[in-house]
Amino acid sequence: MERMRKPLAILNLTGALLPELKEYFISRNILVIDPLISSATADWTHIITKDIHDFNLINDTYDLTEKDRHIISLTKMDDLQNFTINNGNLILDDVWFKGNLGSFIMDKYFQGYGGITLGDNYPSFQELGSFNVTNPFNTGEYLDRLVQKAFETGVEALNLKTYFDHLIMYVAGLKKQGKAGFPFEFTYGSYEDVFALQMHFFSDHLEILDVTTSLSTVISKRAEEYFLNLAVQSADFFDFSYMPEVNKVIITGLWTKDERIKFENRGLMFSALDVGRVFHKYENEGSTSALISQSPIPDFTERLFFSKTASELNNEVSVVKGSKEEEESSTVVAGSPDEKETSTTVKGQSEEIPEPIIVKGSEPEDTDDEVRIIKGEIGLDEVVNIVKSKFEEEKSVIRVSGNKLDIDKVAYKIAASVDETTKESNLKVRSLGNKIPDMIKTGLYDFAKNLNKPIDDLGDDDIDRFQVEHLPEIIKQGILKKNETSAKDPSSAAADPLKEAEAKLKASSEENEKLKSQMKTLASEVKILKESKAKMLEIQMKASKAVQEEASPVKADSDDELRKHFQQKINDQKILNEMELKKLAGLLERESKLIAEVKAEELKSRKLHIENLQKEAFFAQEIEKTQRQLKAKDLMLIKTKESFTKLVERKDNEVTELRHKNEQLSRTLATSPAQAQEKNIQNLEKQKANLFKQLDVYKIKLSSLASKMQSSKGDDHKEEARKLQMQNNQLKNQFEVSRKEAEKWQAKTGQMLSEVNSLKQEKIQLELLIKKLNSEVSNKEPPKTEAPVNDQELRRMQAQNQILENQLKESASRMVALESKLQETMKSQKNLPMGGDDGSKVKITQLENSVKKLTQDLVENRNLLGEAKKETNKLRQEKTALQNQLDKLKKEALKAKSAPAKKTGKAA
């Protein structure tokens, strides 16, 4: 808002503006001042630069950050961080002004209009699509569509993709910091050969630092430091705007097919950015456009807050600034009708000083000449340095006559108090301040000097005192001086040629004096510079020498003698002869030559001065670079120191740990092993004692066994062998019995099978009989005798079954008994005492073998038993099947019985 309220006043440090850009400023009625041509000042809102890459100096010179002034660069920036930190917010190459887009971007920049949608922000663009991102890592599909559209419009899609990826990662980083909110809304569209991608998101606490920190040109491990820079470098034009009312950030990238726009002349715009604070307000007048608009770029000039008039501005601008400002001339880029007024504001020797340059006016040739001079003689960098030199000139003036700018401020105060009606209007005060004579200012400076106070510190009381006590005297003196000069002025000189010559002489002498003084000041400046920067100003030394050499004050002195001679003659005789007239003419010629030479010298000295400044700037940059490198090295050193200290600390720790371990080990060696050994020895001794005891026991046992063996000898063994043989025989007999039983069972099963077969046969026979009966039933009554026969057979079968079951049970019980007997024998074999004799051993082995055999037999028998059990089960199953068959047969028989009866009933 503040930015827009201020009338636009641009300081042009480029030297020569492109005609298109010049036309743009004329058409928009924007004041642009070139300091090379005019030393007029204004409350600058913007400074246009070209080929400048370090803006710290400009920032210091023009208080950009403090006074909210912004830099517009017409060339690509290498160090975007430096540019943005120093309040730079527009980079737009001259090439952009060849097409429509340049003036459109400038309009947007100066007027500050915009909106959320692409239609609001860039009204002439046709929207091609939009999408929303809620997950920055899930954008592939949208990007594919976007790239496809870009291909369709013929835009370099690789750049677009790089831009998108890096931008979204940058915003994702902001989101991570809590400085951006979801969703990120994207809109893309095209206008003629330009493709645009716009995104916007909510951002509550965004600061300029969040932008600048990501503009680093160095590719490092921390990607977030250069994301935005890569995005910016991938777009032809990058627009970063902020809307503080709704806390939203709008980022637009433009890509053009225009071949003139290359990497070197890419553009950048930061709207509503402010250093160190939250972004400034973005001017928005509710500009909403149609969703899709093909209309040409609209004229937004109505929205622009123009400067009142060029003359008013000039009045505001033309502040009295010491003797140097007598050469004042302002470059007003305005085709306003106030040209005359502006020219009248020019002070000092209006005859000699070039006319104010009006870009669009009645004298275009003059301006062109001026531009050519600037173009030919001074480079763009030099222009900046010229500005700086002017600033330094001012400084030198300050040295002579105090702080001039401060005097102005106080002068306004005085002026305001002199004319009370103008107190309220600051502008009027300023205009009054312009009219205050130098005498008052110098008087004020002297007054302040007497008080030993800087002018800034003068209070209202002091100023009042100054007004009451000193001001009347100063005014009196001024009036007296004026009277004196007016008295001296020849009133009737115009008619006489001698008087004319006298006047010319006087004027030339005055001019000469002024030039001399200028020369002196320049020389003093050069000396000051020499003194201050002796090391890096070798060229400056040469220049100053040249200046000193070429100053040629001798000629002036001889001319002075001549001049005095002629003056005396004119005063005495008031007549000059031809020779003298010729001499006078020669003198005048020499004078004019001298003036020309002085001017040339002045220009040269300026050039040299500029060169010096350039060198100074270069050296300053170099120094800065070296300082940075030094800092970096220092940092490296610090880091290495830190790392070394850490390493040392670690090693110290390790050493201490090792020492501790050593100590512990030594302690343990000193104390614990002996104890352990003692314990071990004790244990071993105990074990030894136990073993001895066991040995004794075994010895006793052996002796007892030997005695036993001796006493019992072979009788017992024989008996035992007999017993075992007996048992063995018994077991064998049992096995044989079981085998016989098994054979019997097998035989029985064979019988059973034969019986089953016979039963089956019987069944078949019965079935046949039933069939016969059925067939007979239809004709005859069934025989009554067959049913009892079947019953008898069934009973017999059941009895047989019962017998078989009983036998099975018996055999099972026998088997169980046999198994138990076998287990007992095994136990008894195990419990047999171990013999000490060889004979007994042989017997034992024999017994063992026999036992083995027995166990094998047992296993075989068990297997046989299992088979027998299986067979019995089979038999049982068969039995049940047979029983079922029998039941069926019974039922069938009953049916057969009942069926003929029914039939007989029915028949009856």
Next chain:
Amino acid sequence: MQQQKPLLTKLPIKDLAKKIICDGHLFLFSGERKFYLMKPGVFVDPAFIKKYAVTNPVFDFESVVNLEVKEKFTKHFKELRYLQFEKDLRLKCSEIVKEFYQTYSEPEHFLSFALACHEAFCVLPLEDQAKMHETDMHLFRKALYASAFSIIVGMANDFYHYLMLKDFYNLTFSLDIGLCASSYSYYVAEACNSENRNPGSGKKHLREEKASQIEMDVFHNHPQKSYQYLKDTPILSYPELAEVCLYQHELTDGTGFPRGIMKGQVSSWEAIVIFADSLVEITAEYQFETSVVPYLLNFENQKLKDLPVNRVYKKLCLAFSHFQAMKETGS
């Protein structure tokens, strides 16, 4: 057409107590008289349950909700919740929009969809819902229907993420929670309706009705109060979205309230919430028993003059017409 007789079922009070929102008409027979107790889409007030629990009555209940429709959308929302990839999300959302279009092109009660949405997305504390109901049961019902609309409008406007849609729902639901004050009155509700229909007319309406200063204050401050409520209650997945409360009654020319912000600065997601909110009014008349799609397609409102809202509405219509075109061509 033969009018179908209402299908009355018996609903014991313990079954009614299980419901958060009444999904039908609730009656009580006392002697020979039938009392109409509850409308569909109304919050089941715990005080009501407490009052009737003493006598343990069995109500006559006529359901308006199509359980098939409700289950269908509930299933869709559940599936949407666990999808991860953008394409899957987009396809699912377009499927839901298509389903919505097909279902609500025919007469079908909107409550089925609203209940499915409420089940899937609502995270507003029950006491706050009860507070809205206590202030005005129509206010609650408006919030219920408007928030359900926000889901379908959001999907039609390329917002596919469950969390984002959930936030849209809860934002729309609590957009007018700032109206919940003791001095809320019929006039305030009417002013809100008027403001929704014709932006900038709310305050005029209140003046015409000679509303008290307190009522004026309630109406003027409700966006700020709603915003404050959302700031204090952590129900949003993306808390920054709460800002939309402040823009609901802002006008393009900067004459809106409470701050007078230009509407050119409203994002599309904000417009979704604002548009959804303007689709339903605080009134007893709205039942949404008929087909909703024609209602949406023929919607006319002064709010549509605002560019972001208009964009949102156009996208919704585009989503519907796309399916309509598909249906007509048979492709």
